Amino acid sequence: MARIDLDGVSVTFPIYDSRRRSLKNRLIAAGTGGRIEYRTASETDIEALADVSFALADGARVGLVGHNGAGKSTLLRVLAGIYAPCSGTIHVQGHIAPLFDISLGIDPEASGYENILIRGLFLGLSRREVKAKTEEIAEFTELGSFLDLPVRTYSTGMQLRLAFAVATAIDPEILLIDEGIAAGDAAFLEKANARLRAFASKASIIVLASHANQLIREICDSAILLEQGRVLMRGPVEEVLAAYEARRSK
């Protein structure tokens, strides 16, 4: 059984080399990013998440929507355990598959095959499990003999093929997706989308951050609207998207 509980979670980024800008610039930026608090002339806090609380149980498919810098990626990173909250608590029950920063941990000096093993172990698979999945992963990448060569010899799209194939080879309980997952050329994108759907159908909980309303409608049955790091609304997808559109056109 998978479950996520967040209670009063806040994340603040302290910046130590900031310069105060004019009032006009501050007003222009007011609709983008987290809340900025100027502590001293050179020290600034960016409040990326403020007092975020919600619970997700088995079967939840939640879309995160909000303006640029609203806190969507930060929230995904908190859920993945990459960032610890500055205050508040988070409890996650279930194996997490983060489908973002997917190239993180890929070793450019190691071969494609070696990276399949490294990345698989990092995602929580045993050596035996990675071995059993290697052929399927290799086939999906269509990288052929390149898998014997160091990853630094791959193009960006080839690296994404490898990273995506490994990230989606596990059986996830909790799937965290940042929309920028678009990988590679058109043919691969089609294959990647099909694999993503199959992958998503196996997960108990999905949290998807996206600016693509259609993708949210397709995958999610509820949504959370974030604004300057705060949860403004949580509810059925159409209601939340309508509220978001209404705020954007203000």
Ligand SMILES: Nc1ncnc2c1ncn2[C@@H]1O[C@H](COP(=O)(O)OP(=O)(O)OP(=O)(O)O)[C@@H](O)[C@H]1O
């Ligand atoms: N590593 C960091 N250091 C400092 N500030 C950060 C860092 N990461 C995020 N922020 C700030 O936190 C706030 C939330 O950023 P986040 O990336 O979570 O937004 P987002 O909703 O995912 O935005 P987008 O839709 O543009 O991807 C922003 O104001 C951003 O400037």
